[in-house]
Each structure stands twice: as C-alpha cells, then as structure tokens.
Amino acid sequence: MAMYKCIGCGAALQSEDKTQPGFVPANRMQDEDVICQRCFRLKNYNETPDVMMESGEFMTMLNSIFEKDGIVLKIIDVFDFKGSLIPSFNRIVGNKRVIAVINKVDLLPKSTNMNRVISRAKKMLADEGITAHETITISAIKGHNLKALLDIVSKESKGQDIYIVGTTNVGKSTLINKLIEDSTGEKDVITTSNIPGTTLGLIDIPISETQSFIDTPGVVVDSQMTHFISPKDLKVIMPKKEIKPKNFQLNEGQTLFISSLARVDFVKGERSSFTVYASDKLKIHRTKTETATDFYSKHYDTLLAPPEIESPILIEDTDIFSFRTTERSDILISGLTFVSIDEGVEVDVTVPKGVEVSLRPSVF
Ligand code: GDP
Known part of the structure; x- marks a missing residue:
C-alpha cells in the first residue's frame, strides 16, 4: 500500500x-x-496538541525553545499545583524570565488569602529550581487580572516573544484566546504559521510587527488524577464554580473517602476539623479506619461514585503518603482536592500509584 x-x-x-x-x-x-x-x-x-512527556516530541519542544529569546508565562492550575509542574522546565526557560501565572482562582472561596497562594506557588517553583520574576493570580475564564497580566507582560518582555507554557488542562487555551482578544481586540485571530514545519506545533500569534505570543503544546504529566478516569468523569472531578468547602470533625481512627479516588486516614491526634475543597459533585464519605478497606471494596462503584471507575483502584497499586502537621496545613491531592487539617495531626493518604500528594502550610 x-x-x-x-x-x-x-x-x-x-x-x-x-x-x-x-x-x-x-x-x-x-x-x-x-x-x-x-x-x-x-x-x-489555534489549538496546540498535547505531547506526552516521554515522547521525542517533548524533547524537540524543549530544545526548540531553549535557545530562543523571550519571556515565559508558566501557567499553573491553582487547583493542581503539582500537576502543573513540567519536568525539565528549566530546559525550556534557558535565560528567559519566568512569569508564574496562577490560573482558575475563581474556584477558591472568596475569603482565600491570595498572598498566601502566591507565596506557596513561589515556594513550590523555588523547590524545583525555578525563580519566578513575577507571580500573579488570574482567572482566564472570568477575565480576572488579565489587564494586570498584560501590563506585566509588556513591561517584562521588552518587545521579545512571549512563550506560553503549561501542562495539559491548566487553562492555556482559554487564557490565550482571552489574551488575543484583549491585546488585539479581535475574537478569532487567524494564526500566521498554523501549519508547522515539523510534527511539533508551536503556534505563533503576532501581537505587533515584531512580537508574538507563542503557544506551546500542553504537556501530559503522569501525576494527574486524570489518568485514572475517563474524559467524561474528568468534568465531574474538576470543580466548575467557587468551591464550597465541606467540613468534618474527625477523631483518630476515622477515614474520609474522597469519592472512590483517594482515602485520608486520621491516624493520630486530638479531635480535628478536616475541610475538603473539591467539586460539589464528588461524594465525601466518613467511615471507621478499621473497616474502611472492606467498605471501599463493597461500595467503590456505588456509594462512592461518580466518577465511574472499573476496578477498586485504592486496594492494589497504591501509594500511601504519611504526614504529621506542625501547623494548620493543606493536603494537596493532585487534580482532585485539597484537605485542610489542624496542627498536630497524623494522616495517611492513599491514592492510585503515581498520583502526587503533598503538604503545605494552609492558604485558608
Ligand atoms: P489547556 O489544556 O491548558 O489548554 O486547558 P483549557 O484551556 O482547555 O482548559 C481546561 C479546563 O479548565 C476547561 O474545562 C476550562 O473551561 C477550564 N478553565 C480554564 N481556565 C479556567 C479558569 O480561569 N477558571 C475555571 N474555573 N476553569 C478554567
């Protein structure tokens, strides 16, 4: 043939x-x-396709951007800090300035202290060896802070190109479409180089004679919960509007299931509040730790659904993360939820193998 x-x-x-x-x-x-x-x-x-991190295309992308002049807008999903990190990100950056753009802040309760969100993001980036020159919180969907972002971009870019970089689902396309609209006044800008010369698409979106936004492919990283559920269910676990936290007073020896996707055991400590920030579509279930495994095997596809999963993913092939808090803290389960807990609490968090779980001082 x-x-x-x-x-x-x-x-x-x-x-x-x-x-x-x-x-x-x-x-x-x-x-x-x-x-x-x-x-x-x-x-x-105007859509760049996603690339898998282990693919040759991903390496091609890293190499192709590394030597170029410009600044980098690193998009971070406020709901999935860890899933927003791109391994080898510094290869993309080279000598470019990085502006950290924390997106989707419309999902956080209005009372959230944004300065704390910014300082936690800076810390996370610093832990990865990345220095953000500026850090800003935005909502691409609501248009919140976009004017301030454009001001930063115009000040920092000094006429050079602006690379927009992020993992899949952080809201890159949504942001780019808004930025194009705001900086050119046009809704449907046709790109000039929309058929790329290689299999890898970097989309060049001119905003002046000499300067462009460059949209880069979204990188698919393994730590995201999205690998374990269908695209349909992804819509269920991603919150759509301002999260209404759910508060539970727990004693040690009790367990919270965050739908069928994660389990938080209160191992040791005084009675404490566990506040869950998640999509209102997710069922949160409290049970006794000693009977939790049994409960899960029986009910993972009934009481704990949606999302619909094919097998009980918290029984085998799991990772368990153990934490002991020394101040009020948030447990971050990549792409699923944060759970705020008090000081002096020992917890074990069980997730499907590969999903990232981390602890940070609370932003709430
Ligand atoms: P990309 O894969 O990074 O290009 O992400 P998309 O722009 O396709 O967005 C992924 C999902 O996040 C979509 O369901 C968007 O509606 C949603 N999203 C993007 N920006 C925002 C935002 O500012 N707030 C909220 N709540 N959702 C957003």
Whole structure:
C-alpha cells in the first residue's frame, strides 16, 4: 500500500492510533490534500496538541525553545499545583524570565488569602529550581487580572516573544484566546504559521510587527488524577464554580473517602476539623479506619461514585503518603482536592500509584 504523508507536517498518515503523529480518521484518508488531525486542529482552532512527556516530541519542544529569546508565562492550575509542574522546565526557560501565572482562582472561596497562594506557588517553583520574576493570580475564564497580566507582560518582555507554557488542562487555551482578544481586540485571530514545519506545533500569534505570543503544546504529566478516569468523569472531578468547602470533625481512627479516588486516614491526634475543597459533585464519605478497606471494596462503584471507575483502584497499586502537621496545613491531592487539617495531626493518604500528594502550610 502506498504511504501517504500529511501535507502539513510530513508525518506518515495512519488511522490506527489517535495519540500518534499522522492520525487521520479512516474516512478522510482518501481526501485530496489530506492533513492529519493535529494539523487540522492547529489550522482551524489555534489549538496546540498535547505531547506526552516521554515522547521525542517533548524533547524537540524543549530544545526548540531553549535557545530562543523571550519571556515565559508558566501557567499553573491553582487547583493542581503539582500537576502543573513540567519536568525539565528549566530546559525550556534557558535565560528567559519566568512569569508564574496562577490560573482558575475563581474556584477558591472568596475569603482565600491570595498572598498566601502566591507565596506557596513561589515556594513550590523555588523547590524545583525555578525563580519566578513575577507571580500573579488570574482567572482566564472570568477575565480576572488579565489587564494586570498584560501590563506585566509588556513591561517584562521588552518587545521579545512571549512563550506560553503549561501542562495539559491548566487553562492555556482559554487564557490565550482571552489574551488575543484583549491585546488585539479581535475574537478569532487567524494564526500566521498554523501549519508547522515539523510534527511539533508551536503556534505563533503576532501581537505587533515584531512580537508574538507563542503557544506551546500542553504537556501530559503522569501525576494527574486524570489518568485514572475517563474524559467524561474528568468534568465531574474538576470543580466548575467557587468551591464550597465541606467540613468534618474527625477523631483518630476515622477515614474520609474522597469519592472512590483517594482515602485520608486520621491516624493520630486530638479531635480535628478536616475541610475538603473539591467539586460539589464528588461524594465525601466518613467511615471507621478499621473497616474502611472492606467498605471501599463493597461500595467503590456505588456509594462512592461518580466518577465511574472499573476496578477498586485504592486496594492494589497504591501509594500511601504519611504526614504529621506542625501547623494548620493543606493536603494537596493532585487534580482532585485539597484537605485542610489542624496542627498536630497524623494522616495517611492513599491514592492510585503515581498520583502526587503533598503538604503545605494552609492558604485558608
Ligand atoms: P489547556 O489544556 O491548558 O489548554 O486547558 P483549557 O484551556 O482547555 O482548559 C481546561 C479546563 O479548565 C476547561 O474545562 C476550562 O473551561 C477550564 N478553565 C480554564 N481556565 C479556567 C479558569 O480561569 N477558571 C475555571 N474555573 N476553569 C478554567
């Protein structure tokens, strides 16, 4: 059989695997001037496709940006700090200035201390060896603080290009569309280089004669809870509006299930409040630790659903994180929830293997 190539990127066309370069639905294969689905999305929707971190494309992306001049907007999902980190991020940065942009703050309760959110983000980045020149909280969806962001961008970029970098789902596309609208006054800007020369799409969105926003592919990282559930259920676990915290007074020897996806055991300590910040669609269930495993095996797909999972993912292949708090703290379960707990509490947190769990001083 003759091998056809995408006229956009040159990848060999195939209809078997959507995640691989050159994918085109079988019924389009015979079309004239056929382009692969990635190039189609780039061309028509200004959308950069995601890249898997272990892929060669990811390395190509790192290398292609490293030497360029410009500044980097690093987008962080306030609801998923750890899942927002890109391994090897410093390879992208090179000598560029980094502006940390903490997105989705509309999800946090209004009373949240934003200065604390900013200082925790700075600390997390510093722990990864990244110095953010400026850090700002925004809501791309609500347009909150975008004017301030554009002011920072114009001050820091000094006419150079602005690379927009983030893991998948942090809100990169939403932000870019808003920024284009705000900086050019146009709603549907057509990109100039929408068919890239390689399989990797960096989209160039000019905002002046000499300066562009450069949209980079979203990086898929393994620590996100999203790997364990379907795209449909992802909508369930991602909060859509300002989170209403749920408060539980627990004694040691009690366990909270955060739907079927995580389990928090109160191992030791005085009676304490556990405040759960999560999508209101998720069921939070309190039970006794000694019977928790049994309870979970029986009810993971009934009382603890949605999301619908195929097997009890908290029984085998799990990671257990143990913490003891020395001040009021938030347990962060990547992409799922934060749970605020008091000082002097010992907890074990069980999650499917690979999901990140960490502790930080509380922002609430
Ligand atoms: P990308 O993969 O980084 O390009 O992320 P998207 O822009 O596609 O956004 C991922 C999800 O986050 C979508 O469901 C968006 O509606 C949502 N999202 C993006 N920005 C915000 C925001 O500022 N607030 C809230 N609540 N959701 C957001």
